[in-house]
Amino acid sequence: MKWIDLHTHSNFSDGTLSPAELIDLARQRGLTALALTDHDTVAGLDDFLAYGADKPLEVIGGIEISAWYGDESLHILGYGLDHSDPELNLALDQLQQARHQRNLKILDKLNSLGIDIKYADLEYEENGQVGRPHIARALIRRGITGDFQEAFYRFLRRGGSAYVDSFRIHALDAIRLIAAAGGAPVLAHPAVMDPTLSGLPALLPELRQAGLAGLEVHYPAHSRRQYQDLLRLAAEHGLIATGGTDFHEELRNGxxxxxxxxxxxxxxxCYEELTGYLATKQDNPA
Known part of the structure; x- marks a missing residue:
């Protein structure tokens, strides 16, 4: 049996490995295909695609866009997109600027709590995205918290003492941006957003109309029942089924x-289904 991972993060967002190190690790683990889906940035894709071009591993560029719909936070994965697309990059620039301002506000809150952490104390890739995990690592290095779970629970989660709400774009806009850039938009970890999956059937037709191509069915936090329900929903709505681990680092979530x-x-x-969809889209552009 051949295995893949279509949901990973590098140090260009909130992962710890470089794109090249991710590819090397995938080869060590015997994977046959790998996607890089950093949060709200495509900065690592050139390195990822170039390093993987001559390796015995199929690689596909991607992204994970932070979005919203109603009162819900949704994440939209995008695969095989033209990451030089001007409209896509304009939207990502806006997200990155808003994320930077959010980081500064979080640090201000921590400082007001007597925790002296500055932006220069955060360790990140020069052209990469900085987010709450970087702040969590700084808290751990300072001995303020023992691990990620404590850092987020005490300070960085909604309701934490240093929490600041984030700017996101509408899920329909995120889907349209990815589709317009030639990519396949996929709803990430649906059962994390809606554990009972009771609201998803009513939501999917609108997302589908905007250009949604798939559901992330295979995901570590999905139960067997959720997995089966998502497979059924994907089939009912004509969506492809994808999956991945949401990998950030070896010990992040075990x-x-x-x-x-x-x-x-x-x-x-799942990779064959995804690439088949992208090939059909290229043959029949909107």
């Missing part, structure tokens, strides 16, 4: 790159 017997793995057939 799930290794590519998954495991316990967390579940993503079959190569």
């Amino acid at each position: 799930v290794p790159l590519g998954g495991s017997c316990r967390s579940g793995r993503v079959p190569y057939s």
